[in-house]
Amino acid sequence: MTVRVVTYNILVPILANRPxxxxxxxxEFLQTxxxxxxxxxxLEQEIIHHDNTIICIQELSLPLLxxxxxxxxxLNYTFFHNLYEERHKDYMGVGIAIxxxxxxxxxxxxxxxxxxxxICKLREKETRLLPEESNLHQDVKNKLTEPVxxxxxxxxxxxxxxxCLQVMINNKSLYIGTYNMPCLYKEPDVMIIHSSIVKDLMFELSDGQDFILAGDFNIxxxxxCYQALTKKDYSDIDLPQSNIYEISYKRNAAQILKSAYREKNGIEPVYTNFAHSPQSPNFCETLDYIFFNGHLSVTNVLELPDHPTGKSYPDETHPSDHLMIAATFQL
Incomplete structure (x- = not known):
């Protein structure tokens, strides 16, 4: 018995409609x-041509919901979703259809x-100084340090x-999760925190059973972050310290994920995101993954191009700046 997992960042309209x-x-290719x-x-092609297709969506939006x-x-599917962002981001969210x-x-x-x-506890405040001492201390501190x-x-x-959903396929349990990582390239510590916690949460939720975690991870x-997710006991990364919280969480470096494309092809796709913008000219990188753990084997992955066409996505044939990716698993 097989299951097909598709993941697609479809680009929220409010961000697409920005020439x-x-x-x-x-x-015209940016229009919703x-x-x-x-x-x-x-999406329909994936559902029609494969059995047990599960669809994971990122950058879901209120206009497209x-x-x-x-x-x-x-197509006789049920869609489970959560919109979590604010109005100026089209209430961006994620969803899974089964x-x-x-x-x-x-x-x-x-x-x-x-x-x-x-899982964090606020640190106790330092001993208070007298008002005049406190003001002097703060003035000196402000001059010597930049707020971080x-x-x-x-x-x-x-x-x-x-x-995350738990489904049964041919009497076999499978957990399927989707996530869109914060896009904070200039704050890698935040991405380390989120990626580690999401990975460990999937292990906790599945409790030793097979699971798949698909989405746009922005890494x-x-x-x-990718190395920490996929290499056992990877030590070249540490969770950051906090001046505000006492952190009890420790990432589980022994629990790692496999990537469907790397398992099948021996390498990740050449790219899954291609866009030209003033802030990121000719950005062309792999950011989307189908991770998994357990007694699953990858039998097929959706073939992706070796190089982008055109000057930037979205274009005539690519409705998002991300490519849709997909993998078939043998349970």
């Missing part, structure tokens, strides 16, 4: 209606920042949410 950001894209037709077609609900209902015929045993929706807060954001506080304040194969 000043996607400066090398034709405006045009992009939706392509997204719908790509009704369309996706109707699309999945038409066939209505697939047995569903449990649903977990975990806001990672809230989970981090639950505490990475744990930043990690707590992120809204990113993990959605490259050469990054330390």
């Amino acid at each position: 000043e950001h996607y400066t090398k894209c034709q405006i 209606d045009y992009r939706w037709k392509l997204i719908q077609f790509q 009704p369309k996706l609900e109707l699309f999945f209902r038409r 066939p209505v015929s697939m047995q569903l045993n449990s649903i977990s929706i975990i806001k990672i920042g809230d989970h981090i807060r639950s 954001a505490d990475p744990w506080e930043t990690a707590i304040n992120r809204r990113n949410t993990l959605v 490259r194969p050469q990054d330390a």
Whole structure:
């Protein structure tokens, strides 16, 4: 028995409709209606041509949610989702769609920042100085040091949410999770915190059973976060310290993930994200993954291009700046 897992960052409309950001894209290809037709077609092909297809979506948005609900209902699917961002980001979120015929045993929706807060304890405040001493002390401190954001506080304040389902396929249990990592390249400590905690949470939720974790992780194969997720006892990375919280959490370096594309092809895709913007000219990197753990073997992966076409995605045939990726697993 096999299961097909598809993951796709479909790019929220409020970010797509920015010609000043996607400066090398034709405006008509940034329009939601045009992009939706392509997204719908790509997803439908995966559902039609494969058995037990599970769809993971990132950058789900309020404008596209009704369309996706109707699309999945038409194909006899149930869509579980969580919108967690604010209005100026189209209430961005994630979701998982499964066939209505697939047995569903449990649903977990975990806001990672809230989970981090639950395992952190505020440090006791330092002994208070007299008012005049305190003011003098603060003035000197302000002149000598620049304020630095505490990475744990930043990690707590992120809204990113993990959605995880437990399904039964041919009487075999499978946990399937999807996540969109905070895009904080300039704050790698925050990404280390989130990636480690999401990985360890999947092990905790699945409790020794097979699981798949798919999504946009905003990390490259050469990054330390990726190495920490996939290399056992990887030691070239440490969780950051906090000046605000006492941290009891320790990442489990012995629990690691396998990547479907690397297991099947011996290497990750050449790229899964391609876009040109003033801030990131000609950005072309692999950021999306289908990770897994347990007694699963990869029998097939969706073939991806070796190099991008055009000047930037979205374009005539690519409705998002991300590629859809997919893998078939033998249970």
